[in-house]
Amino acid sequence: MIARLTGKLAETGTETCVLDVSGVGYLVHCSARTLEKIGDVGGHVMLLTEMQVREDSMTLFGFSSAAEKAHFTALTGVQGVGGRVALAILSALTPDELVQAVSSGDKAMVARANGVGPKLALRIVNELAGKLGDPSLAGGMxxxxxxxxxxxxxxxxxxxxxxxxxxxxxxxxxxxxxxGADAGLDALVRTALKKAAK
Incomplete structure (x- = not known):
C-alpha cells in the first residue's frame, strides 16, 4: 500500500490533486482543508495517503496531517461512511471540531457535511464516542x-x-x-510511550 507521496503539485481540482512523483502522476482525493494547505501548482508537496481497493476501483486519499488521516480512518470504519463522505466531513469540520462534536454528541454539527443526513450523523457520533481522543488535549490529535x-x-x-x-x-x-508544560519533545514522547504501555 502507498502510505505517503512526496513530489511536485501538478494540478488541483475541487476534490482532487495530481502529484507528480518522479514523472508518475498520482490522482489523490483530498479534503478542502488539505487542498488549501498544499499551496500552488508547481510547489513541493508531501501527503500522507491511504489507498482503498474495491472490486472495480483503486482510490488514493491524501492528508496534510496525521490527525486528519487518523480521523479519516476512524470515520470510514463507521458503516455507511465511505471515503468521499469522510472527506466531506473533514472538509466541513476541523479535527478539533469533529472531536468536540463526537464527544458532546452533537449530530447536527456532523450533519453540516455534504452527504451526511441526520441518521448517519447520529451513527457517526455514537460509534466514534471515545475513539477520537480527549477533546481537552489538542482536539484529540x-x-x-x-x-x-x-x-x-x-x-x-x-x-x-x-x-x-x-x-x-x-x-x-x-x-x-x-x-509539566515545559517538557521537551523527547521526554514527552518517552514518557507517553511508557504511559501507553501500561
Missing part, C-alpha cells in the same frame, strides 16, 4: 495544541507509531501532567 508544539508533535509521533488517536491523546496528556 490536533487543534487546541499550537501547531508545532511539543504536545502536537508527540501526538503525531505516537500516531506514526501506530497508536490510535484516543490512546495517543491519553498517553500524551498523562505525560504532560507528570512532566
Amino acid at each position: 490536533a487543534g487546541a495544541a499550537p501547531r508545532g508544539s511539543h504536545a502536537a508533535d508527540a501526538l503525531s509521533a505516537l500516531a506514526n507509531l501506530g497508536f490510535k488517536p484516543a490512546e495517543a491523546s491519553r498517553a500524551v496528556k498523562a505525560a504532560q501532567d507528570e512532566l
